[in-house]
Amino acid sequence: MISHCWTLPNAILAKAAAFLRDPFLLGIRLYWGWQFFMTGKGKLMNLDNTTSFFMDLGIPLPKLNALMAGSTECFGGLLLLIGLASRLTSIPLIFTMIVAYLTADRDKVLGIFEDSDAFVTAAPFLFMLAAVIIFIFGPGRFSADARLRLTHVS
Numbered sequence: 001m002i003s004h005c006w007t008l009p010n011a012i013l014a015k016a017a018a019f020l021r022d023p024f025l026l027g028i029r030l031y032w033g034w035q036f037f038m039t040g041k042g043k044l045m046n047l048d049n050t051t052s053f054f055m056d057l058g059i060p061l062p063k064l065n066a067l068m069a070g071s072t073e074c075f076g077g078l079l080l081l082i083g084l085a086s087r088l089t090s091i092p093l094i095f096t097m098i099v100a101y102l103t104a105d106r107d108k109v110l111g112i113f114e115d116s117d118a119f120v121t122a123a124p125f126l127f128m129l130a131a132v133i134i135f136i137f138g139p140g141r142f143s144a145d146a147r148l149r150l151t152h153v154s
């Protein structure tokens with residue numbers, strides 16, 4: 001009896017959620033694609049400062065890594081923004097955010113269980129989460145990938 005009472009509301013909620021999937025993915029891509037772009041552009045436009053920061057963090061080959069991180073964020077952000085090669089693009093973005101976590105926010109990673117708030121409020125967290133969402137769910141119907149039929153849209 002209880003399962004029967006839940007069937008109709010559950011079907012309505014599932015339909016509503018399915019309707020919101022593509023606008024949600026579009027919003028994630030537009031906002032976080034732009035944020036990645038601006039962050040990467042900032043690194044590239046201030047390459048000496050970024051290189052110095054990477055050097056202070058002990059990152060090997062700091063100039064090369066500053067160029068790679070800035071380019072990945074800048075150009076990956078643009079691709080995410082338009083939804084082109086979205087899943088493929090999300091992989092280096094996720095990797096870049098993992099490196100950012102392990103270098104610039106290492107203490108927050110090591111203290112994840114003692115202070116989980118610090119972990120989820122660290123700058124790389126939301127960037128990485130957005131890239132993971134796009135990797136798992138794809139770019140959605142409102143993307144260049146869908147338009148070019150490079151991704152399956154259900």
